[in-house]
Amino acid sequence: MSVPVLYSIVGIGLFCIALRAVILASEPLRAILAFNIMSSGVFLVLVALARRVPGPEPDPVPHAMVITGIVVAVSATAMAIVLACRLRTDDPLDEVD
Amino acid sequence: MARADANAGRIIDVCLTLTVALVFAGLTFAILSLPMAPVGLCDTVAAELDCSGVANPVTAVLLNFRGYDTLLEMGVLLLAVIAAWAVRRGTVPEPAAPGAVLTFLAGVQVPAMILVAGYLLWSGADAPGGAFQAGAILAAAGIMLWLAGRHRPGLLRGLPLRVGLVIGLVVFVAIGLFGALSGVSFLALPTPYAATLTVLLEIAAFVSIGLLLFDMFASVLHAGSNVKEKPAAEEWHP
Numbered sequence: 001m002s003v004p005v006l007y008s009i010v011g012i013g014l015f016c017i018a019l020r021a022v023i024l025a026s027e028p029l030r031a032i033l034a035f036n037i038m039s040s041g042v043f044l045v046l047v048a049l050a051r052r053v054p055g056p057e058p059d060p061v062p063h064a065m066v067i068t069g070i071v072v073a074v075s076a077t078a079m080a081i082v083l084a085c086r087l088r089t090d091d092p093l094d095e096v097d
Numbered sequence: 098m099a100r101a102d103a104n105a106g107r108i109i110d111v112c113l114t115l116t117v118a119l120v121f122a123g124l125t126f127a128i129l130s131l132p133m134a135p136v137g138l139c140d141t142v143a144a145e146l147d148c149s150g151v152a153n154p155v156t157a158v159l160l161n162f163r164g165y166d167t168l169l170e171m172g173v174l175l176l177a178v179i180a181a182w183a184v185r186r187g188t189v190p191e192p193a194a195p196g197a198v199l200t201f202l203a204g205v206q207v208p209a210m211i212l213v214a215g216y217l218l219w220s221g222a223d224a225p226g227g228a229f230q231a232g233a234i235l236a237a238a239g240i241m242l243w244l245a246g247r248h249r250p251g252l253l254r255g256l257p258l259r260v261g262l263v264i265g266l267v268v269f270v271a272i273g274l275f276g277a278l279s280g281v282s283f284l285a286l287p288t289p290y291a292a293t294l295t296v297l298l299e300i301a302a303f304v305s306i307g308l309l310l311f312d313m314f315a316s317v318l319h320a321g322s323n324v325k326e327k328p329a330a331e332e333w334h335p
Binding site for chain 1: 100113114116117120121124125129131133134135136138139142144152155158159162166167170173174177178180181182184185186227229230233306309310313314316317319320321323324
């Protein structure tokens with residue numbers, strides 16, 4: 001098992017830990033943060049697998065995909081936070097325990 | 098009743114952990130069964146790098162070879178900003194009174210950040226860098242300026258803001274149409290003009306991404322200013 005494969009397994013581990021956190025999230029903000037970590041895991045897998053090519057330079061195509069993905073993830077996170085705040089404002093059905 | 102709920106919760110927890118562990122095992126097996134010596138796209142990119150107009154392979158892939166992905170990404174950013182405008186309520190709150198350290202640092206760092214953003218934008222042709230990295234730093238400079246309270250209120254609104262937000266996408270589509278009209282295909286940069294067109298694309302995308310990301314930050318502030326504390330007990334009136 002080479003170093004890039006080890007990094008990609010770490011990325012998969014991040015993804016799975018965050019997947020569990022998304023499902024068990026008690027509040028929207030926790031789910032949003034866990035989604036972010038899932039996306040970080042995916043990016044790590046992509047970048048690690050780009051290193052497995054022969055030759056000195058890594059594969060540039062997964063790097064470009066990750067750059068695009070990071071920007072989209074940031075804007076999606078911001079949109080999710082706006083939605084979560086709006087949910088908190090407009091919720092007349094707050095449960096009272 | 099509470100004890101049964103707690104037991105049920107624990108069973109669900111264990112089942113979920115087992116399922117996630119299975120997912121992890123499956124994905125790891127998939128990674129380990131990838132071919133040992135992949136060829137990748139390095140050589141394909143290196144062969145076409147000369148007619149792409151830039152020297153950095155990642156920039157060439159982003160703006161030239163996979164320009165369609167970048168076009169769609171600018172569209173997604175714009176869509177997120179418009180959706181945030183539609184959903185948010187409230188007003189942008191004034192920043193809390195900044196301390197002396199933040200005021201001083203903002204005054205020193207923001208010009209440096211603008212310079213660094215400009216440098217990253219220009220060096221994207223030969224080294225890691227480019228429009229996205231530079232746009233992110235530009236947005237961060239704007240956020241720092243806002244947090245220190247040293248922005249001029251009312252500077253970024255109305256028509257200049259909207260023009261800046263869409264200019265990246267518009268220039269991208271226009272250059273794509275130029276490629277289509279010059280006979281090659283949509284979003285193909287013809288080799289003699291590739292370098293100039295890439296620089297144009299990068300500058301427009303840089304301005305747009307900086308403004309889009311800063312606007313997302315402003316929308317989050319809008320939305321956050323309106324969040325009430327959870328009421329202790331409230332009747333629901335339909």
